[in-house]
Amino acid sequence: xxxxxxxxxxxxxxxxxxxxxxxxxxxxxxxxxxxxxxxxxxxxxxxxxxxxxxxxxxxxxxxxxxxxxxxxxxxxxxxxxxxxxxxxxxxxxxxxxxxxxxxxxxxxxxxxxxxxxxxxxxxxxxxxxxxxxxxxxxxxxxxxxxxxxxxxxxxxxxxxxxxxxxxxxxxxxxxxxxxxxxxxxxxxxxxxxxxxxxxxxxxxxxxxx
Ligand SMILES: [Zn+2]
Numbered sequence: 001x002x003x004x005x006x007x008x009x010x011x012x013x014x015x016x017x018x019x020x021x022x023x024x025x026x027x028x029x030x031x032x033x034x035x036x037x038x039x040x041x042x043x044x045x046x047x048x049x050x051x052x053x054x055x056x057x058x059x060x061x062x063x064x065x066x067x068x069x070x071x072x073x074x075x076x077x078x079x080x081x082x083x084x085x086x087x088x089x090x091x092x093x094x095x096x097x098x099x100x101x102x103x104x105x106x107x108x109x110x111x112x113x114x115x116x117x118x119x120x121x122x123x124x125x126x127x128x129x130x131x132x133x134x135x136x137x138x139x140x141x142x143x144x145x146x147x148x149x150x151x152x153x154x155x156x157x158x159x160x161x162x163x164x165x166x167x168x169x170x171x172x173x174x175x176x177x178x179x180x181x182x183x184x185x186x187x188x189x190x191x192x193x194x195x196x197x198x199x200x201x202x203x204x205x206x207x208x209x
Contacts, residue, residue: 009186012052014039017185019174020158021150024053026089027171027185029082036170040082043074046143055146056137068140077140081147084108088151092163092172099160112148116141166190 009017018024028039028049040046047065050056056064068074091105118133135145154163154174162175171185184191 009188012048014049014052015171015185015189016052017171017173017189019176020154020163021053021146022088022154023092023163023172023174025049025085025147025150026092028085029170031170038082040078040085043069043078043140046078046081050143050146060137064137071140074140077143080141081144084112084144084147092154093165095155095160096163096165096172097160101155109148109152112144113152116143116145116148118145118149 009015014024015027015030016024018027030037030039040049044065047056047061051058051061087105087108091101095101116135118135120131121134123130123132133146133149135142137143137145158174162180163172164175165172166185166189167183168190169185171189173182173185175182
């Protein structure tokens with residue numbers, strides 16, 4: 001069964017099926033073989049996710065691991081990030097239905113963004129210029145910067161009617177398909193499983209007629 005999972009949905013052991021960073025962060029606790037599986041058990045796994053998500057390059061991850069790995073602060077920050085993730089999960093599930101976000105969540109995100117801001121820099125690509133976001137991790141808590149920013153971006157810019165939980169599992173995604181009828185986290189992970197089950201059910205029905 002595990003072999004059927006497409007490599008393209010996974011990157012360095014993490015799932016990227018959400019089409020939004022905040023949803024990919026939410027999806028670091030999938031259910032695999034019926035068991036919830038924690039993909040961010042410790043600080044080095046967290047750094048691994050930051051690298052897989054293209055938020056930090058491998059050099060930076062290596063230096064942060066040497067600098068902070070094993071410290072109490074890094075452990076606490078990892079725990080706080082898992083707590084934020086589960087709080088966001090509740091909020092996003094409710095937001096998918098209602099489109100509104102609780103004040104306590106806004107306050108928490110605003111506090112995080114004030115303390116750990118994303119910064120903007122100007123880049124030139126030949127003749128034209130563009131801006132890009134970046135952040136500077138001076139302490140482990142600064143890793144909150146892209147997470148809080150991505151959650152704020154999700155709530156502020158994405159149509160909540162197009163964000164939903166997979167019909168078959170716990171993963172969430174932003175439906176960017178033209179028709180807006182995406183039902184599964186991915187065809188490989190859940191779509192095929194559901195199709196096979198539907199096919200088997202139809203066969204059984206025919207058999208009983
Ligand atoms: Zn799924």
